[in-house]
Amino acid sequence: MQAVFRKINPSANYSFVARIDKLPYLYENWHFHPEIELTHIVQGRGTRFVGDSIEEFEEGDLILLGSNLPHVWKNDAVYFAPQSVLQVESHVIQFLPECFGMDFFELKEMEGLKRLFEKAKRGIRILGRTRERILTLITQLLENASGVQRIALFLHIFEIIAESDELVLLSSEGFLDSYHRFDTDAINRVYEFTLSQFNRRILIDEAASVANMSVPNFCRYFKNRTQKTYIQFLTEVRIGYACRMLIENKKSIQQIAYECGFHNLSNFNRSFRMLKNQNPMAYRAAFAG
Template sequence: MLGANLPHCWKNLQGYHAGASSIVIQWRGDIFPDIPAFAGIQKLQQQAQRGLYLAPKHRTAVSEQMKAVVSSENLTQYLRFVELLDFIAEQVTYTPIAGASYTYDFSSRTTSRIEQVQTYVKEHFARKIKLSEVADHLNMSEQSFSRFFSKAMQRPFFVFLNEYRVNMASRLILETDFQMAQIAYQCGYESLPFFYKQFKKFKGYSPLEFRKMYQKI
């Protein structure tokens, strides 16, 4: 679940060739009244600004409710949409994707450059990435790129890179039975202890604790 103006890209993991389909529902954030009954939905919308990963066990139920929304019209559609968001807010287990400090500069030039960086990271995160190569990709010096990225994203490039790698590792932990060493390697970590350190930094749990926690849900 993604909030407004949150940069994103849908991409299969390397080696995954199954087909995919999607249902997209977009809405204005101010369509719900500011009353206690909607407090849970308002909180959900706020948390979605960081992107939300829904636990796999709830996806079928969420998908069916989404289908019910798009197949309805007028007041019925609105009521079913409210029921959908209320279900996610009250019954679905989810975790934020982006870090708590996530902010973004939306000026057009900055957006274009940041999107280039994000695309580069998505295509190369599984291997070692040097600051110099990303700077060259944007035709900038290392110093200028570091200054630009930190100002636009409110964190250094390598913090962003590790956060992205940890998020990709989270998907593999939850959706596969791969060993942690294999996951670390596929996400660009040459050192398993460093992978564990970064994972706990961003998720608050070790990779094994994270997997066990979601296996119980």
């Protein structure tokens, strides 16, 4: 299943879109768009696909999506029944990264928001007290905000999210050819090397050499920087690419395993289940259904 580009209709002369959608069911095509999107599910249930993440969604979900991240909210089958009178409601904020000008989010004061939007390229689920605060502000924005107050509420919403620790990343590192760039050349070189070479056998010595470190020093360095071992990261990248290939449904599972760097099908199945809590065949079926 290929993600399709979706054109977002602008809200006349406003810097960002803030709207209420009330529909029989949500937009059902796997798609992406350059706009960053914050979605609150007010009413409705189903399955949420964000990158290679598959989770159930329900009333109250609050999700932040970065630019060009493929996604879809698929309502349960009952919403599509001929006699269904069910409705869904969502509150949505959408905006381009340059909505306030090309350099606005480059300002020193905007550093936190810029980091948040970079993290959002993997999709973020917002939880707890943060979610409750944001929902209150979204309601204010939708009901009566105008002029400067509208922009102030927008910035306040994303500042709260940026400062929160009640956030869960959804998609894996490897899904979009994207990764979090740290402020050192060494980690960037290792990420670039891994994303270009993951489909072959990689020895830990090679990765250490790319970082210009001994193997023990590299292992400590990578774990301290990323909170995971290099092998864990490599496996995530491989499974992320495998998920995309499974979604596109063009090759056999064995072919996909091999092309993503797994030379043993049982190892691929085991690694996939460990990261996705289901086997590759079930994952493919979930997207096709």
